[in-house]
Amino acid sequence: MTEPAYLHATRAAYDTVAADYAELLLTELAAKPLDRAMLAAFAELVQPAGLGPVADLGCGPGRVTAHLHSLGLTAFGIDLSPEMVAVARRTYPDLRFDHGSMTALDLKDGSLGGIVAWYSIIHTPPEHLPVIFAEFDRVLAPGGHLLLAFQVGDEPRHLEHAYGHAISLVAYRLSPDHVAEQLSQAGLVEAARLVREPTEREKPSQGQQAFLLFRKPEGS
């Protein structure tokens, strides 16, 4: 099957920036207490349920996977970019990182206790998101949780430079209401959402940031 052009472009861009992205964002979560609060709540919900490991989908350099591990979760990462996977494996040699795409996960039905997709659905054209959300629903165990992070807005950003490199990549800003509606259509139910204002460092290029926490209903 031919790969959609947006997947090819996303992989090429992140292969190019992987090492510099990793260095720049290594400690970024430390300055974001509200983001960490959502990850901590996710961990508190997922761990006692004991429904399976957590997949950090679109894990990039693995910093969020490592944070989930530090919160006591059994977490592993999957990313489209082989360079990102290589950086993650080098940085966190004790954690598991696989190469793959959220559009077709090599995971069994109902095998995950949780999914985190931290700024990783943002390069998927919004009309293709239902395919990914159907995959999330398929691989989550009933009672499992999903945590999504993304930038709020309606205008896509066309990136020609990032992290010191020339690239060609689109970053979509999304409506929390619309994403929530798409997740509901995939069979997931909303548990909570946070929309926060940009930090000083985010402000020049970014607006509000959204964090959606959803659950796959028991018995589904």
Ligand SMILES: C[S@@+](CC[C@H](N)C(=O)[O-])C[C@H]1O[C@@H](n2cnc3c(N)ncnc32)[C@H](O)[C@@H]1O
């Ligand atoms: C903005 S980075 C975020 C990385 C990481 N979650 C973090 O917060 O540091 C987006 C990541 O999502 C990955 N990605 C985008 N689309 C993907 C897909 N369909 N499947 C797997 N990974 C994907 C990219 O390769 C990239 O590493």
